[in-house]
Amino acid sequence: MSYTVLVFVKQVPDTQNITGDAMKADGTVNRAVLPAIFNPEDLNALEMALQLKDRYGVKVVVATMGLPAAADVLRQAMYRGADEGILLTDRAFAGADTLATSFALSCAAKKVKYDLILCGRQAIDGDTAQVGPQVAEKLELPQIAYAEEIISLGDGKVVARRAIEGGYEVLESPLPAVMTVIDANIPRPMAARRIMKFKRARIKSEIVKEHADANYTDDAAIEAKMAELKDKGLLIQEWTAADVDADLDRIGKAGSPTKVKAIASVVLTASESKQVEATEAGITELIHELIADHTLG
């Protein structure tokens, strides 16, 4: 049995370290001023995949869509234990909402042999939690959202525990399947020797740029470098929209019906507080009051 687990990850602005310029005039995130990090719940998804690698020897392929700089999160995934990386990058992908993003990712998935797709539940820049389930829909695969732990993988099926309100449920699904993963494990640290090896991993754009910086643009040399890196397992795939046969009307801005209409800054202010006596009478009085102002009932 040699399964392949495809993990979709995202490079996101670090919204925990917000500064004044974090939002642009149009209400979208100003990515330029925030440090780019590995989306936290995607690290949980990667950890889940790496645990499957430890237990079953699965191959872990990590993919992301983004600017060439997003190759960083793929390298970081490799430092932690991922085997291969794929970057979807193309101007045509730019400006995508969740619908266009999930379509692009589903096109990429069709180019990869996989048995299981893992995604973080949601990204800290948009907090939509839509992309994973949409990918499943587009690929017409069963999905397990809010997964905490994989109990077993084998015989063409996966058994997993997912969080539900007030508890959990255990589900079995045939493979291939899509799962979205919550913050229920502790991502492993990056490993020193993997860092020392995979820090040399490159996408084609980076190789081209490094050659150009050296004032050197020989296509054959670039090809040779790519072949050399590929040999060593250090070439990160770089795919354009054409490479994944994506319909240009369904990706990027063109494929995104979502428009930011207005952004409002909501300031919550505390009003006066009221003491309720911890007696039967006090509680009864409070309940009547809540019914009267339609909070209850």
Place this chain on the structure above:
Amino acid sequence: MANFFSDNRDLEFTLNNLDLLEAVALRENNYEFAKEFETAPVDYADALDNFNRVLSVVGEICGDNIEPRSRTVDREGPHFADGVVTYHPLTQANLEDLRKADVSGVMLEHRFGGLNFPVSVYTMMTEMVSRADASLQNLFGLQDIAETIAEFGSEEQKQQYLPKFAQGLVDGSMDLTEPDYGSDLQAVKLRAWQDEKTGQWYLNGMKRFITNGCAQVHLVLARSEEGTSDGRGLSMFICEACPQLVVRRIEDKMGIHGVATCELQYNDVPAQLCGKRRLGLIRYVMSLMNGARVAISAQAVGIAEAAYRAARQYAAEREQFKKSIDKFPAIYDMLAGMKAKLTAARTLLYETTRAVDLRTVYTHLAEEPNATAEVKNMAKYYNKLAAILTPMCKAMATESANQIAYDTIQIHGGTGFMRDFNAERFYRDARITNIYEGTTQLQVVAAIGGVMQRDADKRLEEMFAIEFEGESARLAEIVKGLYAKQLEAVKFVADRKDVAYHDLHARDLVEMETYVFVGMLMLRDAQKCEDRFVLAERYILDSQAEFAKRYAKVMSGDLTVIDHHRDVIDY
């Protein structure tokens, strides 16, 4: 989100100014290893990049994972029952985090799956681990054991143990101290005997105060030569945990609670000889101890860093008389003095590790058949330099850590005396550092020869030759003045040819040497970063008075302590 590497400006400065160009090139076989091993660096910049990246990972684990667990580990400690030591689940989690980060064989060669980093970089890791949890350093710092096997073991022993150490699959301990012999290791009694038919060695006897004595792999100092009673009858052995090796109890200690300190009983434990017979103490254990002394110096610096930060934060937040207490001269004087001591200890620590790194590479080169005279001289030089700096550093760093931890409690006031704050833990943890791996008194014994023989003079002259300007030049003149007095004091003591007087003032002389040497290191550092000038200024001006006190004692020629100590003690 805390990172004990990236939040530490002094450590970052240290890494960028390590001056390991030569040591790393030699260690990496002039970067030839890069052709053979995919993790080996291709040049110094590449190596430095690796150091930076890996230190950052360790810094993050220390800040995010290990430090938050440290209070519980201190309170609850390891568990011992029926001869079995079980580490606290959080200690186990710490070790697992470090194992996953692949830093179990930091200094081991590439061919064994190690990182082949110099000891200077490993020391930065041990320092950060100590800052997070001093007791964990006693486990993480045991990589010196694998290092010792790498240095003196047979190829077979290396193949047997080193890959396992590198992957973090086994841990180690060094079993030296016995119930009756601590400082006086040459009198060690644990018996090693050999079965004449099979050639198999067995160990019999007791060891005490063994850090992580529950380890899988032990390096044991034992008496292999019957009828001997001194250090030359001792050899070093490797043995593994087995039913014949019994952990009798673990100690109930004042500090470093997270690690088990064991009493061990050897009932004919099968063992392998490591290296040559009779060289156990005089060669191998001395080398092992020197490595451990650097590690303990780093432990002390790590605790001092944690303590200083706690003191600084508390002083900034605590308000009395309508202002934060760090606005009062009595407090900011203490804080500035602590900071100067801390940075001084760190700069001496990494000056020491640099000498150790160069000694290691040149010693290996000198052992090769076609070694040139120049290489042999370099090996000799760095050997001497490391031999004086290591004990000097351990004495200075560990005593400073104690002073800093003491002042941290003082700054906290009554709060610092309570167990609700970390201050008292730092104080308890620091207290062992100037005791184990040789007390400060023994470090003085180890360093005084080098002081009298002027083994650090060449390095001092290199620093005196730096062209200082302005205020730095003035400070350099002060240190040069102290140096002239130090030479005078050394000559004064040497000329008396009085062993008792020499021994009585050995500590004064070693400390005076330290003030001069570290004063120059601080000035050298200030040349590279002007913000550090104030640190150098503070350290040197503080040193002046301390030096003068010791100088007066040494030059007094006073014999009353020698003549009357008994009467004083017995009154």
